Amino acid sequence: MCGVFAISSLDINDAGERVVDGLKKLEYRGYDSWGVATSSEMIKEVGKISASNATFIPDTKAIGHSRWATHGGVTQENSHPHRYKKVTLVHNGIFENYLSEKNRLLEKGETFLSETDSEVIAHLIQEQLDLSHDTKSAIQNVAKAITGRFSIVVMIEGLDEIFVARRGSPLIIGRGKDEYVNTTFIASDIPAFLEYTNIVNYIDDEEMAIIKNSDVNFYNLCSGEKIEKRNIEVSWKEEVADKGKYNHFMIKEIFDQKQSLTSAVNHTDEEIAEFISALQSGNGVYMVACGTAHKASIAAEYYFSQIAGRKINVVPASEMPAFERFINKETVLFAVSQSGETADILEILDLGKKRGAKILSITNVESSSIARISDNHLPIRAGKEKAVASTKATTSQMALLLLLAYADDNRLNEGRLLLQDLASNVNDLLNPRYEEYIKSVAETLNDCSNIFIIGRNSLFPMALESAIKIMEVSYIHAQGFAAGEMKHGPIALIEKGTPCIVLGCDSETISNAMELKSRGATIIGVAHVNNVLFDQWLKIPSAGTAISIASVLPIQILSYYLATLRGLDPDMPRNLAKSVTVK
Ligand code: G6P
Numbered sequence: 001m002c003g004v005f006a007i008s009s010l011d012i013n014d015a016g017e018r019v020v021d022g023l024k025k026l027e028y029r030g031y032d033s034w035g036v037a038t039s040s041e042m043i044k045e046v047g048k049i050s051a052s053n054a055t056f057i058p059d060t061k062a063i064g065h066s067r068w069a070t071h072g073g074v075t076q077e078n079s080h081p082h083r084y085k086k087v088t089l090v091h092n093g094i095f096e097n098y099l100s101e102k103n104r105l106l107e108k109g110e111t112f113l114s115e116t117d118s119e120v121i122a123h124l125i126q127e128q129l130d131l132s133h134d135t136k137s138a139i140q141n142v143a144k145a146i147t148g149r150f151s152i153v154v155m156i157e158g159l160d161e162i163f164v165a166r167r168g169s170p171l172i173i174g175r176g177k178d179e180y181v182n183t184t185f186i187a188s189d190i191p192a193f194l195e196y197t198n199i200v201n202y203i204d205d206e207e208m209a210i211i212k213n214s215d216v217n218f219y220n221l222c223s224g225e226k227i228e229k230r231n232i233e234v235s236w237k238e239e240v241a242d243k244g245k246y247n248h249f250m251i252k253e254i255f256d257q258k259q260s261l262t263s264a265v266n267h268t269d270e271e272i273a274e275f276i277s278a279l280q281s282g283n284g285v286y287m288v289a290c291g292t293a294h295k296a297s298i299a300a301e302y303y304f305s306q307i308a309g310r311k312i313n314v315v316p317a318s319e320m321p322a323f324e325r326f327i328n329k330e331t332v333l334f335a336v337s338q339s340g341e342t343a344d345i346l347e348i349l350d351l352g353k354k355r356g357a358k359i360l361s362i363t364n365v366e367s368s369s370i371a372r373i374s375d376n377h378l379p380i381r382a383g384k385e386k387a388v389a390s391t392k393a394t395t396s397q398m399a400l401l402l403l404l405a406y407a408d409d410n411r412l413n414e415g416r417l418l419l420q421d422l423a424s425n426v427n428d429l430l431n432p433r434y435e436e437y438i439k440s441v442a443e444t445l446n447d448c449s450n451i452f453i454i455g456r457n458s459l460f461p462m463a464l465e466s467a468i469k470i471m472e473v474s475y476i477h478a479q480g481f482a483a484g485e486m487k488h489g490p491i492a493l494i495e496k497g498t499p500c501i502v503l504g505c506d507s508e509t510i511s512n513a514m515e516l517k518s519r520g521a522t523i524i525g526v527a528h529v530n531n532v533l534f535d536q537w538l539k540i541p542s543a544g545t546a547i548s549i550a551s552v553l554p555i556q557i558l559s560y561y562l563a564t565l566r567g568l569d570p571d572m573p574r575n576l577a578k579s580v581t582v583k
Helices: 015-024 098-107 118-132 135-145 249-264 269-281 291-308 317-326 343-354 369-373 392-408 412-429 432-445 459-474 483-488 507-517 544-565
Strands: 003-009 033-038 042-046 061-067 082-084 087-093 150-156 162-167 172-175 183-187 199-202 207-212 215-220 285-289 312-316 332-337 358-363 376-379 450-455 477-482 499-503 522-527 536-539
Touching: 003 015, 003 087, 003 150, 003 162, 015 033, 015 061, 061 087, 061 150, 082 118, 087 118, 098 118, 118 135, 118 150, 135 150, 135 162, 135 207, 249 392, 249 412, 249 544, 269 332, 269 358, 269 376, 269 392, 285 291, 285 317, 285 343, 291 312, 291 332, 291 392, 291 459, 291 544, 312 317, 317 343, 332 343, 343 358, 343 369, 358 369, 358 392, 369 376, 392 412, 392 544, 412 544, 432 536, 432 544, 450 459, 450 483, 450 507, 459 477, 459 483, 459 499, 459 544, 477 483, 483 507, 499 507, 507 522, 522 544, 536 544
Parallel strands: 285 312, 285 332, 332 358, 358 376, 450 477, 450 499, 499 522, 522 536
Antiparallel strands: 003 061, 003 183, 033 042, 033 061, 082 087, 087 150, 150 162, 162 207, 172 183, 172 199, 207 215
16 A cells, blocks of 8 residues: 655756655555655655655655555554665555565575565565666566565666556656656656646556656566557646645535535436446446445445345455456446545456456546546546545445436436435535534543444445444444344443434334333434434434435534544544555
């Protein structure tokens, strides 16, 4: 995982500082430690790079990395870059068979400074260089020895070039223009260099490149043959990360939902029809997603079943290998992802591609790897989501999935009307008074150590999503259950005062809530009408089949305040990253 950024230039002599700046824009990929190396220096620090003002001896070349720890704890030694003799590198991904190679090198008498898999790659490249002095073939040979997904950016002492290679983990080249015409940028994602250029080359899997200033040559990683690449102009504008009047991105993005729901479903009838025809073309749809997007996908399972009579099989992408025998040319693989870069999903899509399955996706990043690998893709257009905990992207995913379910049943207009209504109700709902009230509810929960959430039907996945939201930002243990399931075990945990959030007010859910209340639970109801059972009531608009989208909004605000009242940073919770590009 992690963010990588590098610069090779003829005339920029503050490459180190600029790499630090670019990495600050990739912090969502990991923020536990960071490091930057130029030709003559290497700085590595534990903590967030956003706090850094590091300066470097003037240099035209630098490589850097912002880390989310996989192998080895959060220490300066384990942070990247890693250097062994002439080789300095940064690595994003996982080198799965690193231990056997490390043991072999240890037996040869080599020593390691870190616990990482990445440092072993530096040793392997050096081993090859000792044999041939040819860096290109050294990297090719090492790539053959490595299993797993990776992108690497390598500097060799005494050489001007930067060498890069990709298998699975994203890597994009930015071609400098105007005053940066003699400069090339290398990054795991476009925002790192968007202030300099919007002309890019995507490095695809099993490709490598050798970069010297503006001179960039691409090669097949296996054969070494030269590849020609088209320059692609991306339409992105640099979205300035601006919290505006808000204290954190999370609450800003929650309030962005006043507009984002409308943009999510603002596709033409033709675009929707084309997507639906691809969805209908197969014989079996598997929806793959992770984390919050997975919970939005379970909601979609309910939408498609109840609105269109279609069974969608929703599987967390990391579990999909257990069902891989069902992936064939008849299968539709439907990926739901905010970032479009999640490794667990990409792995399955790669397999689907090989087997001739149809690949559909919805993402928030149109230039992402998932969008590019897809046969049909629809953007959710939520706008940049900076906070690690997903809010507006989640509801945008659900809105688009709900619309697609209506379209699948030839009722696109009915879906559009429903979602327009929802968008306008959400616009009214999200106001400072509502926020203040939910904050006061959060104050009553601040000392609790467990929260249970129940919901039925499409509110069941929202119970799961609510639990994730509360846990990831407030670190309070929270667990979501299907409303009818509490009595089959978890009810044993209910004591006097245990907070239980009840999503919905249909009679069956209310009966289940009653069972909890009878055992002492404090009930926080999320519904469009109040109920005598509710000790506290979080009001939502009446939203029909879109109730799942409406219900999650107050929980997002509640989670935000549970975090901030505890003095936590909801934008960058501990141990997490926004874009997870390792399995
Ligand atoms: C990470 C994030 C989650 C996100 C999940 C899937 O774990 O912390 O918020 O839901 O990845 O990400 P995606 O970009 O594929 O939606």
